[in-house]
Amino acid sequence: MKRDTHKPTGPSQRMLRVGELVRHALSGVFARGEIEDPLLEGKVITVPEVRMTQDLKLANAYIMPLGGVGAEEIVAALNRHHRFIRGRVAPELDLKFAPDLRFFVDNTFDEFGKIDALLRSDRVQRDIAKDEDED
Numbered sequence: 001m002k003r004d005t006h007k008p009t010g011p012s013q014r015m016l017r018v019g020e021l022v023r024h025a026l027s028g029v030f031a032r033g034e035i036e037d038p039l040l041e042g043k044v045i046t047v048p049e050v051r052m053t054q055d056l057k058l059a060n061a062y063i064m065p066l067g068g069v070g071a072e073e074i075v076a077a078l079n080r081h082h083r084f085i086r087g088r089v090a091p092e093l094d095l096k097f098a099p100d101l102r103f104f105v106d107n108t109f110d111e112f113g114k115i116d117a118l119l120r121s122d123r124v125q126r127d128i129a130k131d132e133d134e135d
Contacts, residue, residue: 018099022099026061
């Protein structure tokens with residue numbers, strides 16, 4: 001009998017579950033305004049995704065401020081306060097070790113916009129119409 005040596009390429013269920021726990025905990029910290037930084041005061045920050053490393057020691061949090069204004073500066077501020085944020089998030093995770101946090105700007109909305117614009121372009125619409133005419 002031949003063994004299946006295929007290794008999964010995507011995140012494990014545990015990585016996804018812990019990522020979701022971190023995402024919820026971060027959202028709570030941001031919603032309560034626990035971080036004292038003039039740049040972050042009054043900002044609404046969403047956390048669409050958190051990706052965990054396989055060993056669960058690093059959490060890459062993708063964030064986007066409401067309206068997308070000043071995203072790079074907000075990410076820089078969050079990365080400056082990552083130790084404080086880690087201390088606020090850790091009690092909610094129920095893990096042996098709290099993951100280190102890194103923040104990045106979430107660009108998925110930009111990518112969706114580019115794909116949508118491409119799909120609505122005249123060239124693609126012409127090809128779709130041509131395919132429908134052939135059927």
